[in-house]
Amino acid sequence: MLQLFFAVAFSAVPLTLYVPPVRSLNLFVQTVEDILRQTALYTLRAYPRIRLGLSRIFHSIFHLSRYIVCWLLNSSTLMDEIGRMLGMFSSGPSLPWLWIIEYLSSFRQIDTSIIRGLIEAAPVLPDDLGKNTREMIALRCLEELFGPTNGLRDVAPPDSRVVFDLAASCEDVLKHIVQEVSLSNLRKAGPELLRWDVHPFIMHKRASLPKCALEQLKDSILEETPVLDGDENTPTWRLDDSDDENGNREGNLIPQTHKDDNEVLQDGLLERNLIPIKRCKSDLVAGNLVGLVSCNQDGMHNDFPVNAKKFKQDATCTIQSVEKIPIPLHGVEQLDESGKIIKVTEIEGNNLGKDSQAGEGDEDVFVVSRTLGQSDAVGHVELQDNEMENAQNADIMGEQKYGYRPSKNVMMDESNHVENGALEKSPGGDASENFDQGFPLYSLNSTSAVGLQQNIEPDEAKADMEHPCAEKMCEYVDERFNIALNKSLFLSSQCIPSQDPLGKSGWTEQKFCVKCNKNGQVLVCSSSGCPLVVHESCLGSPARFDDKGNFYCPFCVCSVSITKYLEAKDKTSLARKELDAFLEHCSKKLTEQQWKLQSHLRLNVDEDLVGIQMNGHLGESKHKFISQKREVKCGPSASCLDGNKLCVEEKFVGGAVRVQGEKNEEQEKLVHGQQSMREHEHQQDQLPDNRKYSDDNPAGENTKTILENQVEVGGKNVKEAVQPQITNPPQKPVCAFNGDGEESPTAANDKFIVSSYSIRLRKRETKCTFPPIPQLRRKKLPWTKNEEEMLRREVEKYASHGGTVPWKKILDMGTSVFLSGRTTVDLKDKWRNMCKGGPSM
DNA sequence: ATAGGGGTAGTC
DNA sequence: GACTACCCCTAT
Numbered sequence: 001m002l003q004l005f006f007a008v009a010f011s012a013v014p015l016t017l018y019v020p021p022v023r024s025l026n027l028f029v030q031t032v033e034d035i036l037r038q039t040a041l042y043t044l045r046a047y048p049r050i051r052l053g054l055s056r057i058f059h060s061i062f063h064l065s066r067y068i069v070c071w072l073l074n075s076s077t078l079m080d081e082i083g084r085m086l087g088m089f090s091s092g093p094s095l096p097w098l099w100i101i102e103y104l105s106s107f108r109q110i111d112t113s114i115i116r117g118l119i120e121a122a123p124v125l126p127d128d129l130g131k132n133t134r135e136m137i138a139l140r141c142l143e144e145l146f147g148p149t150n151g152l153r154d155v156a157p158p159d160s161r162v163v164f165d166l167a168a169s170c171e172d173v174l175k176h177i178v179q180e181v182s183l184s185n186l187r188k189a190g191p192e193l194l195r196w197d198v199h200p201f202i203m204h205k206r207a208s209l210p211k212c213a214l215e216q217l218k219d220s221i222l223e224e225t226p227v228l229d230g231d232e233n234t235p236t237w238r239l240d241d242s243d244d245e246n247g248n249r250e251g252n253l254i255p256q257t258h259k260d261d262n263e264v265l266q267d268g269l270l271e272r273n274l275i276p277i278k279r280c281k282s283d284l285v286a287g288n289l290v291g292l293v294s295c296n297q298d299g300m301h302n303d304f305p306v307n308a309k310k311f312k313q314d315a316t317c318t319i320q321s322v323e324k325i326p327i328p329l330h331g332v333e334q335l336d337e338s339g340k341i342i343k344v345t346e347i348e349g350n351n352l353g354k355d356s357q358a359g360e361g362d363e364d365v366f367v368v369s370r371t372l373g374q375s376d377a378v379g380h381v382e383l384q385d386n387e388m389e390n391a392q393n394a395d396i397m398g399e400q401k402y403g404y405r406p407s408k409n410v411m412m413d414e415s416n417h418v419e420n421g422a423l424e425k426s427p428g429g430d431a432s433e434n435f436d437q438g439f440p441l442y443s444l445n446s447t448s449a450v451g452l453q454q455n456i457e458p459d460e461a462k463a464d465m466e467h468p469c470a471e472k473m474c475e476y477v478d479e480r481f482n483i484a485l486n487k488s489l490f491l492s493s494q495c496i497p498s499q500d501p502l503g504k505s506g507w508t509e510q511k512f513c514v515k516c517n518k519n520g521q522v523l524v525c526s527s528s529g530c531p532l533v534v535h536e537s538c539l540g541s542p543a544r545f546d547d548k549g550n551f552y553c554p555f556c557v558c559s560v561s562i563t564k565y566l567e568a569k570d571k572t573s574l575a576r577k578e579l580d581a582f583l584e585h586c587s588k589k590l591t592e593q594q595w596k597l598q599s600h601l602r603l604n605v606d607e608d609l610v611g612i613q614m615n616g617h618l619g620e621s622k623h624k625f626i627s628q629k630r631e632v633k634c635g636p637s638a639s640c641l642d643g644n645k646l647c648v649e650e651k652f653v654g655g656a657v658r659v660q661g662e663k664n665e666e667q668e669k670l671v672h673g674q675q676s677m678r679e680h681e682h683q684q685d686q687l688p689d690n691r692k693y694s695d696d697n698p699a700g701e702n703t704k705t706i707l708e709n710q711v712e713v714g715g716k717n718v719k720e721a722v723q724p725q726i727t728n729p730p731q732k733p734v735c736a737f738n739g740d741g742e743e744s745p746t747a748a749n750d751k752f753i754v755s756s757y758s759i760r761l762r763k764r765e766t767k768c769t770f771p772p773i774p775q776l777r778r779k780k781l782p783w784t785k786n787e788e789e790m791l792r793r794e795v796e797k798y799a800s801h802g803g804t805v806p807w808k809k810i811l812d813m814g815t816s817v818f819l820s821g822r823t824t825v826d827l828k829d830k831w832r833n834m835c836k837g838g839p840s841m
Numbered sequence: 842a843t844a845g846g847g848g849t850a851g852t853c
Numbered sequence: 854g855a856c857t858a859c860c861c862c863t864a865t
Contacts, residue, residue: 842865853857
C-alpha cells in the first residue's frame with residue numbers, strides 16, 4: 001500500500017516538470033502530505049524500506065525545492081510533521097528547517113531572498129544556523145553580489161583588484177566586504193565591488209562545499225544505518241560544527257578540492273569582467289544581505305586577511321578546480337574529457353548505482369553545470385565569458401541574458417525551463433515520451449549500460465527478488481526525472497536569445513548549437529522531441545550514434561540506458577517467473593515420468609523376462625510368467641498397505657533407472673526380481689541364495705537371484721517373500737515358501753510379510769500415470785474352502801445386523817484364513833459370486 | 842469404505 | 854462359453 005503511495009508520489013514528479021507548475025506542485029505536495037499522514041512514525045522506524053521511500057520523498061521535495069520553497073514557507077503542517085518524523089534522530093521540530101535552510105542555501109538557483117525568507121519564517125534564530133549553513137549563505141551572498149562571472153571583468157584594472165585568501169571563510173570575506181562597503185551602499189556599489197576579485201574565491205568555495213546535513217541524513221537513511229545522535233557519519237546537528245578551514249566536517253563526503261591554492265589563483269578571466277553589474281541585481285542582493293548578514297556585523301574582523309597577490313585566472317585553472325570535484329564516475333576512462341558525459345555517467349553512478357539515490361538531482365544540476373562550464377573553458381575560451389556561468393546558474397543566466405530578474409517565486413524558472421526545454425518542440429505532448437518511446441536501440445558500448453548494470457545488479461537483483469518493482473520503478477522514474485530536469489536546465493541555460501533572431505522557439509529549429517549558439521554542421525539529437533543541437537566539436541566527447549548513424553545527445557543516451565535497463569529488468573523478471581513456472585512444471589512432469597517409467601519398465605522387464613525365459617536362460621521356459629506388482633502388506637492390517645506402497649514404488653523407480661541406463665541383463669533380472677515374484681519363484685530353484693540382494697545394494701552386485709527382497713518400508717525391512725510356482729491343489733494354494741523356510745504363510749500375520757503372491761498396483765492407485773498404462777493382473781488365485789467358509793460365516797454375521805458388509809473387518813478377522821493377497825474387493829466380489837450360485841471353481 | 846455395475850483374462 | 858478371479862469405475 002505504501003509502495004503504491006510512493007509510486008503515486010513519484011509518478012507525480014515528472015508532472016511538476018512538464019505541466020503548469022502550480023498545479024503539479026499542488027498535486028505533488030498533496031501526495032506527499034497524504035503519504036506523510038498515512039505513514040505512522042513507528043512504521044518508519046520499523047521498516048527501513050519505508051524510510052527509504054520517505055527519504056526519496058524528502059529528496060524529491062528538496063529536489064524540487066526551488067519550486068516549492070514558497071509553499072514550504074507556508075506549510076508549517078508538513079514541516080512540523082517532518083520535524084516530528086525526524087525528531088527521532090535529533091532534537092526538536094526546528095531542525096528540519098535548519099536542514100532545509102542549509103540545503104537550499106547550497107543552490108545557486110535559489111535566490112538569497114528566498115533563503116532570507118526561509119530564515120525569517122522558520123522557527124529558528126539566525127544564531128541557530130550552523131557554521132556550514134552560514135558559510136553557504138555567505139557564499140550565496142557573495143555569488144549574488146558579484147554575480148557569476150558577471151560583466152565587471154572589463155571594468156576594473158586587473159592590477160588593482162584584490163583577491164582573498166582561499167582559506168578564509170565566506171562569512172569572513174562577506175563581512176570584510178560589507179565592512180568596507182556599507183550595506184546601504186551595497187545597493188549602489190556595483191563599480192565599487194570591482195575592487196575585489198572574489199570569483200576565484202567563490203569558485204573555490206563552491207567547489208569545496210561540504211555535504212549538507214540533509215544529504216548526510218539521506219545517505220544515512222539510504223544506507224539504512226541508524227541515524228543517531230553522535231553518529232559521526234550522519235547529521236549530528238551540531239549547529240556549531242567543528243569544521244575545518246574550508247567548512248568541511250570531518251568525514252565529509254565531499255572531499256576537498258584545491259589542494260594547491262596557489263595553483264588555483266592563476267585565473268585571469270575575471271580581469272575581463274568589465275561590464276557593470278546590473279543595478280537591480282545589486283539592490284536585491286544588498287537587500288538580502290541586510291537580512292542575512294547584518295546580524296553578524298558586529299563580529300567583523302578588521303584584520304581580515306586579504307590576499308593582495310594579484311593573480312590570473314584562466315580556464316585551465318577553472319578546470320583544475322572543478323576537475324577535482326569528486327564525481328563517482330563509472331567508466332570515466334572512456335568519457336573523461338566530456339563534461340556532459342561525465343555528468344551523465346555520474347547520474348548513472350550516483351543515482352542508480354547507489355541504489356536509491358533517487359536523485360542527487362540538485363547536485364547533478366551543479367555538476368553538469370560545472371562540467372559543462374569546464375568543457376567550455378577547455379575548448380572554447382574564446383566564447384563569451386558568460387557562458388561558463390551560464391551553465392552554472394540557469395537562473396542568473398536568465399537574469400543576465402534577458403535583462404530581467406526572475407521573480408522570487410522560483411516557479412517562474414520552472415516555466416522557463418519548460419518553455420525553453422524539451423517541450424519546446426512538442427508542446428502538446430508529454431516530454432516523457434522523449435524517454436519512454438521511440439528510442440532506437442543502439443549499443444551503449446561505454447559506461448552507460450554496462451556500468452549501470454554492473455553497479456546495480458548485485459544488490460538490486462537480490463532486492464528485486466524480494467521487492468519487485470514499485471520502489472525501484474519509482475527510483476528510475478525519479479532518475480529519469482532528474483535527467484529531464486538537468487536537460488531542461490541545460491537547454492534553457494544554453495539558450496542565447498540574442499543570437500536567436502527567431503526567438504527561443506526558433507533556436508533549435510535553426511540548428512544553432514546549444515553550446516556556441518552558432519549554426520553550421522551540427523548534430524541533432526535523434527530522440528523524439530529532443531531539441532538538442534550541438535556541434536560535434538562542442539560536444540566535448542565522441543558523439544554517439546546508433547546503428548543507423550543517428551546522433552543522440554548525452555541526456556538521451558542516459559535515458560535510453562535507463563530505459564534499456566528497465567526493459568532488461570522486466571525481461572529478467574519475466575524470465576525468472578517463467579523459469580520458476582517451468583521448473584515447477586518439470587517437477588510435476590518428472591513425477592509423472594517416474595510413474596510412467598516405472599510402469600514402462602515393468603512392462604519391459606516382463607517382456608525381457610519372457611525373452612530370457614524363452615531363451616531358456618533360466619531353464620523354465622515352459623512356464624509363463626506374469627510380472628505383477630506386489631502389494632506389500634504391513635502388519636496384520638491391510639490398511640497400511642497403501643501407505644507403504646509408495647515406498648516400494650520409489651524403490652522400483654530407482655532400480656528402473658539404473659537398469660535402463662546400463663542395459664544390464666543381470667540387473668534387469670534383478671529389477672525384475674523386485675517386481676515379479678514369478679521369476680523369484682522361478683529363480684529360487686536355481687539360485688537358492690536369496691539373501692544377497694538388499695535394497696541397500698540396489699545396483700545389483702547380486703546378479704544371482706532374489707528370493708527375498710528386503711524393501712525398506714516405513715523404516716522397517718519388509719521381506720518380500722516369493723512364492724513358488726503353484727503346484728499345489730487349490731486348498732493349499734499358498735503353502736510353499738522360500739527354500740529356507742524362514743517364513744510360512746501362516747506366520748505371515750505375525751510379521752511384515754510379503755504377499756504370498758504378487759499383487760499389481762491398482763490402476764486407481766497409479767492415477768498419476770500419464771498416459772494411463774493398463775496394469776497387469778494378479779495371478780488368479782482360487783479361493784479355498786476355508787476362505788469361503790470364513791467369508792460366508794462373517795458375511796452372514798454382519799448381514800444379520802443389516803446395513804453394509806464391513807469387508808475390511810472381515811478381512812482383518814480372517815487374516816489367518818484368507819490368503820494374504822486378498823483384498824476387500826476380492827471378498828466383495830467373491831461374495832457376489834457366491835451369491836450368484838455355486839462356490840468358486 | 843462400501844456397494845454395485847460392468848468388464849476382462851484365465852481356466853475349464 | 855461358462856465360470857471365476859480380478860479389475861475398473863461410479864455413486865454413496
